[in-house]
Amino acid sequence: MYQIREYRDADYTAVRMIYSTGFREHVGTVYLQALKQPWAQALLCGAFLLIQVFFGSFLTCIMGVGGVLLIIRMSVQYFFEQGIQLGLNEDLSDIRSSYMQTGSKSSFWVAEEKGSIVGTVGILPCVEEPGAWELKRISVKREFRGRGLAKALCKTALDFVARHNVRRVVLFTSMVQTDAHKLYNTIGFKKEEEFVWPSLPGRLIKFMVFKYSHGTGDVMSF
Numbered sequence: 001m002y003q004i005r006e007y008r009d010a011d012y013t014a015v016r017m018i019y020s021t022g023f024r025e026h027v028g029t030v031y032l033q034a035l036k037q038p039w040a041q042a043l044l045c046g047a048f049l050l051i052q053v054f055f056g057s058f059l060t061c062i063m064g065v066g067g068v069l070l071i072i073r074m075s076v077q078y079f080f081e082q083g084i085q086l087g088l089n090e091d092l093s094d095i096r097s098s099y100m101q102t103g104s105k106s107s108f109w110v111a112e113e114k115g116s117i118v119g120t121v122g123i124l125p126c127v128e129e130p131g132a133w134e135l136k137r138i139s140v141k142r143e144f145r146g147r148g149l150a151k152a153l154c155k156t157a158l159d160f161v162a163r164h165n166v167r168r169v170v171l172f173t174s175m176v177q178t179d180a181h182k183l184y185n186t187i188g189f190k191k192e193e194e195f196v197w198p199s200l201p202g203r204l205i206k207f208m209v210f211k212y213s214h215g216t217g218d219v220m221s222f
């Protein structure tokens, strides 16, 4: 049986690991999203035709297309790692000072089972929307999923801010985190905005970011 408790400094490495692993597991889906883009298909067809014209060998064409697929895969992987590093270097670089300043309305929790950290969540004032709080770093180790851990973690965070009279909580997720969308709908969040991730890779892949919101008055309903 798991227990949910506040973050302690000894959890630092485990929390960062759960975040990185949970983020990284979506790389395959983003790669497929990249391959759906017209520029990727044009690149693959172009490589095939060019090699066919210059070398006239079907096997070389297949190898060339394989090479292009590999380059796209490695580029997606590279941008993913950049995204992970961003999180690790932002709030997760010093979890205590990001989330747990005395008297603040922010906090960070972990789910612990048999002495191991198996899930995480944090909540803090939203930079993009002053006056709202943002739920962040929701992640559960794969082998502990489907048992209500994420739901319990989110409820802990929402109850906490509701006690501090926070009335609006938001979160940002992406088009590929489909399990998370189900979780957010279950606990009363509503999608209110979607936009392309404002960056060159985001525009190239048409990588959509979703903003969800929750009135903490609804917190008792799940």
Ligand SMILES: CC(C)(COP(=O)(O)OP(=O)(O)OC[C@H]1O[C@@H](n2cnc3c(N)ncnc32)[C@H](O)[C@@H]1OP(=O)(O)O)[C@@H](O)C(=O)NCCC(=O)NCCS
Pocket: 022, 023, 137, 138, 139, 140, 141, 144, 145, 146, 147, 148, 149, 150, 151, 152, 172, 173, 174, 177, 179, 180, 182, 183, 184, 186
């Ligand atoms: C999203 C995530 C945190 C869910 O964790 P979890 O502990 O399995 O979630 P829970 O067991 O608490 O499920 C809560 C609800 O979400 C839904 N849900 C979660 N995963 C689901 C899945 N794979 N299929 C269907 N529904 C799912 C269920 O409907 C469940 O509601 P219910 O209890 O009313 O049936 C987990 O999949 C994860 O860590 N993913 C990788 C990291 C990530 O993408 N984080 C989100 C960042 S925005």
